[in-house]
Amino acid sequence: MPDVPLVDRLRAHLGAARLFPEPGLALLAVSGGGDSLALLDLLATLAPELDLSLLVAHADHGIVADSAELALGVERQARSRYGIETVVGRLALGAGASETRSRLARYRFLRAVQAERGARYLLTAHHADDQMETIVLRVLRGSAPAGLRGIVARGPRGLVRPLLPFFHADLLAHAERAGLHVAHDPANRDPRHLRSWVRTVLLPLVAERMGSEAGRALLDLARHAGREVRAWDAVLDELPGLALRSADGRLEVARAALRGYDNVLGGRILRAAAARAGLHLAPAVAARLARFADRAASGRRLALGDGLIAEAAFDSLVVGRGCPVPDAVALEGAGGEAAFGSFSLAWRSEPAPARLPRGGWTTWLAAGRLMVRGPQAGDTIMPIGGVGRRKVSRLLMEARVPRSRRVAYPVVASDNDVVWIPGVCRSAGRIPDPGREAVRIDARAG
Numbered sequence: 001m002p003d004v005p006l007v008d009r010l011r012a013h014l015g016a017a018r019l020f021p022e023p024g025l026a027l028l029a030v031s032g033g034g035d036s037l038a039l040l041d042l043l044a045t046l047a048p049e050l051d052l053s054l055l056v057a058h059a060d061h062g063i064v065a066d067s068a069e070l071a072l073g074v075e076r077q078a079r080s081r082y083g084i085e086t087v088v089g090r091l092a093l094g095a096g097a098s099e100t101r102s103r104l105a106r107y108r109f110l111r112a113v114q115a116e117r118g119a120r121y122l123l124t125a126h127h128a129d130d131q132m133e134t135i136v137l138r139v140l141r142g143s144a145p146a147g148l149r150g151i152v153a154r155g156p157r158g159l160v161r162p163l164l165p166f167f168h169a170d171l172l173a174h175a176e177r178a179g180l181h182v183a184h185d186p187a188n189r190d191p192r193h194l195r196s197w198v199r200t201v202l203l204p205l206v207a208e209r210m211g212s213e214a215g216r217a218l219l220d221l222a223r224h225a226g227r228e229v230r231a232w233d234a235v236l237d238e239l240p241g242l243a244l245r246s247a248d249g250r251l252e253v254a255r256a257a258l259r260g261y262d263n264v265l266g267g268r269i270l271r272a273a274a275a276r277a278g279l280h281l282a283p284a285v286a287a288r289l290a291r292f293a294d295r296a297a298s299g300r301r302l303a304l305g306d307g308l309i310a311e312a313a314f315d316s317l318v319v320g321r322g323c324p325v326p327d328a329v330a331l332e333g334a335g336g337e338a339a340f341g342s343f344s345l346a347w348r349s350e351p352a353p354a355r356l357p358r359g360g361w362t363t364w365l366a367a368g369r370l371m372v373r374g375p376q377a378g379d380t381i382m383p384i385g386g387v388g389r390r391k392v393s394r395l396l397m398e399a400r401v402p403r404s405r406r407v408a409y410p411v412v413a414s415d416n417d418v419v420w421i422p423g424v425c426r427s428a429g430r431i432p433d434p435g436r437e438a439v440r441i442d443a444r445a446g
Contacts, residue, residue, distance in 0.1 A: 024120030266290035342446030
């Protein structure tokens with residue numbers, strides 16, 4: 001649609017794709033090149049319609065001598081033309097920094113700014129040419145079919161790539177028509193970098209032989225692969241007994257359901273489940289994980305690489321990264337609320353009931369010094385109605401809490417004596433008199 005202004009084409013795309021379902025602050029990653037400056041100009045026009053406020057972030061990698069001048073140019077254009085603030089990160093990577101190191105440092109900076117400013121969205125200027133290059137690179141590296149979907153329009157933690165349907169030439173022409181001062185990074189044309197070689201050597205050779213059809217075929221390949229990924233995600237909800245539970249960075253599935261499939265199919269199911277949880281499993285790793293789920297005794301663990309750990313947890317397979325122990329929380333004052341890892345707790349003063357349940361997620365404790373913390377080695381508890389003390393670790397195992405999650409399970413202690421394990425066991429200590437003011441605690445698992 002060459003005769004339709006780019007801003008109108010983008011407006012239609014955003015309306016169809018619903019990339020910004022909620023209002024909020026959008027952080028724009030602007031390098032100073034034509035693509036990112038076009039993103040800035042287009043979003044400055046459309047932000048009021050999208051109910052977005054804008055903030056620019058520029059990563060000064062410190063790789064080339066004039067990088068500080070480039071950063072100043074981005075700041076000036078954002079402020080003078082659009083009245084938008086720019087946050088500059090001085091990364092000081094040095095002339096020898098690789099593409100990978102630069103990208104990782106840049107995203108660390110962008111995510112830090114996003115967190116500090118509370119931005120709902122992080123926008124990058126990836127476009128159709130980037131998509132084609134990514135597909136070729138993944139073919140050359142032997143990517144699994146799911147990887148051939150390439151760059152996705154919406155990523156984790158508010159990452160949005162609104163320009164994927166548009167080509168670099170269209171974006172550059174828009175920036176030039178708008179009178180923006182476009183910087184050209186020589187590294188983008190340096191064939192010593194693999195992506196630059198694909199961009200400047202390989203794809204032009206293919207286009208010379210096959211014409212524009214080659215580019216369209218690569219983008220079609222990405223769309224087909226994306227449909228396959230979405231289809232496998234839908235399959236997860238139809239499989240009997242899978243009992244899939246997924247959250248950011250963690251998944252849990254029933255081991256018995258996986259045993260009904262061979263390792264190849266079981267591995268593909270696990271890869272789809274991992275993708276829903278925001279994790280990536282290579283095909284060989286997923287097949288290995290399927291074998292582990294079938295054969296491992298409960299409590300066994302398997303390192304999957306990239307910090308991922310799998311655990312055979314009773315009837316379930318749990319995959320995630322190491323579980324950090326949250327900081328202890330003092331239950332002070334007349335009432336309050338606090339988070340403890342994936343759990344939340346609330347407390348207030350209230351008359352105690354006549355009877356206290358041994359389990360459950362609510363209890364009452366006689367007033368005094370109380371603290372929520374993780375289990376410690378040697379912790380024991382005297383259960384209501386029990387005889388003798390029981391190990392907290394044993395009770396958590398009997399409650400079928402996965403071993404990897406026990407270190408971050410909340411316990412309530414009084415002077416280092418465990419008096420309550422939410423959802424598991426109530427101590428015979430610190431029992432308040434019926435009708436007397438006590439501390440009511442409500443816990444909830446995330």
